[in-house]
Amino acid sequence: MSTLEITGLHVSVAAEGGAKEILKGVDLTVRSGETHAIMGPNGSGKSTLAYAIAGHPKYEITAGSVTLDGQDILAMTVDERARAGLFLAMQYPVEVPGVSMANFLRSAATAVRGEAPKLRTWVKEVKGAMNDLDIDPDFAERSVNEGFSGGEKKRHEVLQLSLLQPKFAVLDETDSGLDVDALRVVSEGVNRYRAGGDVGVLLITHYTRILQHIRPDVVHVFAGGKVVSTGGAELADELERNGYARFTSAGAETPAGV
Amino acid sequence: MSVPNNAPEVAGLAPELAGAKEGQGSKPLASASERFTSYDVEAFEVPGGREENWRFTPMRRLRGLHDGSAAFDGKITYAVTPVDGVTVETVSRDDSRIGEGGVPADRVAAAAWSAFTEATVVTLDGTPAPVTVSVTGPGAGATAVGHLQLRTTPFAEATVVVEQRGSGALADNLEVVLADSSRLTVVVTEEWADDAVHVGAQHFAVGRDAVLRATSVSLGGDLVRITPTVKYRGPGGDAELAGLGFADAGQHLEQRLLVDHAVPHCTSNVIYKNALQGVDGMPDARTVWIGDVLIRAAAEGTSTFELNRNLVLTQHARADSVPNLEIETGEIAGAGHASATGRFDDEQLFYLQSRGIPEDVARRLVVRGFFGEILTRVTVPELRERLEAAIEAELAVTGS
Ligand SMILES: Nc1ncnc2c1ncn2[C@@H]1O[C@H](COP(=O)(O)OP(=O)(O)O)[C@@H](O)[C@H]1O
Numbered sequence A: 001m002s003t004l005e006i007t008g009l010h011v012s013v014a015a016e017g018g019a020k021e022i023l024k025g026v027d028l029t030v031r032s033g034e035t036h037a038i039m040g041p042n043g044s045g046k047s048t049l050a051y052a053i054a055g056h057p058k059y060e061i062t063a064g065s066v067t068l069d070g071q072d073i074l075a076m077t078v079d080e081r082a083r084a085g086l087f088l089a090m091q092y093p094v095e096v097p098g099v100s101m102a103n104f105l106r107s108a109a110t111a112v113r114g115e116a117p118k119l120r121t122w123v124k125e126v127k128g129a130m131n132d133l134d135i136d137p138d139f140a141e142r143s144v145n146e147g148f149s150g151g152e153k154k155r156h157e158v159l160q161l162s163l164l165q166p167k168f169a170v171l172d173e174t175d176s177g178l179d180v181d182a183l184r185v186v187s188e189g190v191n192r193y194r195a196g197g198d199v200g201v202l203l204i205t206h207y208t209r210i211l212q213h214i215r216p217d218v219v220h221v222f223a224g225g226k227v228v229s230t231g232g233a234e235l236a237d238e239l240e241r242n243g244y245a246r247f248t249s250a251g252a253e254t255p256a257g258v
Numbered sequence B: 001m002s003v004p005n006n007a008p009e010v011a012g013l014a015p016e017l018a019g020a021k022e023g024q025g026s027k028p029l030a031s032a033s034e035r036f037t038s039y040d041v042e043a044f045e046v047p048g049g050r051e052e053n054w055r056f057t058p059m060r061r062l063r064g065l066h067d068g069s070a071a072f073d074g075k076i077t078y079a080v081t082p083v084d085g086v087t088v089e090t091v092s093r094d095d096s097r098i099g100e101g102g103v104p105a106d107r108v109a110a111a112a113w114s115a116f117t118e119a120t121v122v123t124l125d126g127t128p129a130p131v132t133v134s135v136t137g138p139g140a141g142a143t144a145v146g147h148l149q150l151r152t153t154p155f156a157e158a159t160v161v162v163e164q165r166g167s168g169a170l171a172d173n174l175e176v177v178l179a180d181s182s183r184l185t186v187v188v189t190e191e192w193a194d195d196a197v198h199v200g201a202q203h204f205a206v207g208r209d210a211v212l213r214a215t216s217v218s219l220g221g222d223l224v225r226i227t228p229t230v231k232y233r234g235p236g237g238d239a240e241l242a243g244l245g246f247a248d249a250g251q252h253l254e255q256r257l258l259v260d261h262a263v264p265h266c267t268s269n270v271i272y273k274n275a276l277q278g279v280d281g282m283p284d285a286r287t288v289w290i291g292d293v294l295i296r297a298a299a300e301g302t303s304t305f306e307l308n309r310n311l312v313l314t315q316h317a318r319a320d321s322v323p324n325l326e327i328e329t330g331e332i333a334g335a336g337h338a339s340a341t342g343r344f345d346d347e348q349l350f351y352l353q354s355r356g357i358p359e360d361v362a363r364r365l366v367v368r369g370f371f372g373e374i375l376t377r378v379t380v381p382e383l384r385e386r387l388e389a390a391i392e393a394e395l396a397v398t399g400s
């Protein structure tokens, strides 16, 4: 049983003319076994929240805390956070030319597990995980994300999720850019991860579509850099019907560009 | 220097250079096909640094190798492991085999040629075990010239490693002469001490149906400038030049290649990769790669590809890359080139770290991946391991 606790989180990015505050006090607690959906319009700060938890150097924490079972996550380096059990499936996975997917996955598993996986079982494990996600085995020899289509990148994010088995996974728009079949494959991958252990999921999405495949326990509406409403799965249904208008006008501020 | 007034006018020059005479070193020759060559140092003008083939080189760090001020009174030693099927000779400069590989094309190579008194000739016959030639510089503060020739007999299949270490400033010529239908794998390492300056000309002469697999590894030295030239002595030659360089803060690594296709049905493949790692407050880490491929009118059926990739690991680093393909015949099998300089950026580092991989491991992963396709060409396992370790040690230098 683990707890990821975000309290009063304020985050800024360096922008022209000084720091720009994007997160304006986020409070959120996810326990293992729970799936929380975070839904919000474009530009509301969802990715900023995800990156801030993972420790991206561009985002400066100006106030608040993030803890994992009481441990201060924000004091850790990016890799320490991952080894502590956090995982971020990125909205835009990064290409790393020259590093093969196979080599990358093995290095990541070695780091997270604290020892190099035994070669024979590892090969089997990777093959099985790739097969589950309908990934061609040839991808193992390709450079990390290089030249992958949007959908292929998302599948590989979920592949990493399934191999690294973090305590908490933040999935940032893992559904965007997927066709119906790919959405099903990716959702099944996330559901297998959920079923495989006592883990928590923070599912960031713009659309309700993925929530038909991955049922959330809690739905948060995110607008203007904070959570403006929290409810059960029925809140997603309301968003499906009425959109975000009620929340963005009721919110303290309307996010730019929406 | 004196260029005779009746020297032939150089063809194919840029308009502003029209009328330049062959050998007028102060005017850049626009075409590799018109490159001036001579064994005689006095046939070359002292380069000032603005000439096309010197414009990237920091002349002040050349220790006078180029301008006649280097005394060349030091000595380079060549030690060769004894191996069956391999003959090692020390010969005088008038040995008839000397010069079979090629002719100097710049003043430093010609200075080395004009000054050497004896050459080491290594002849590879049959299918000998891998041979190592250990070259040691003249020592700190000293200058020296050297001459080494590697040659195969027909149908020989051999591997030679030329390991270069030590201090001082050296100008030398390496001749690699492949007899017909022979196959030679040669790895040349630049593992100099931090003070060393090495300006080396490499002359590859590839016989009919011969196969050359050359790999260059540049790690050490203050300034290393290597000019490999490949020529084919008969049809069916196949040459591959691979290379890697790791430039630290203040280091200048320069590679200028010319593959001269003047014979039909030959193949060339060039693949060079450099990584650069500077340090704040220090002079830039520098690499220069010039890749000239010339396909002359007679070279029908030529197939050639050249590639240069540079990986900039930090700030304070600069990579220049100039691929150049000149084609004088329409009857080629294939020709192409590619060049790219990329940065190992914070986003890549973040991505790898976000999967638990520590920063130093992430950097190693990227650099190892980047150099992988070059290092796999080093087929001597102990050497490959040693070079891999040397590269990792380079990475650790800044502790970044
Ligand atoms: N590095 C950055 N520099 C400047 N502005 C940024 C940066 N990252 C995000 N923003 C801004 O912060 C706001 C929130 O962005 P983001 O977190 O990506 O939103 P979402 O994921 O909800 O679409 C947007 O207005 C965006 O333009």
Ligand SMILES: [Mg+2]
Pocket: A046, A047, A048, A091, A172, A173
């Ligand atoms: Mg986003």
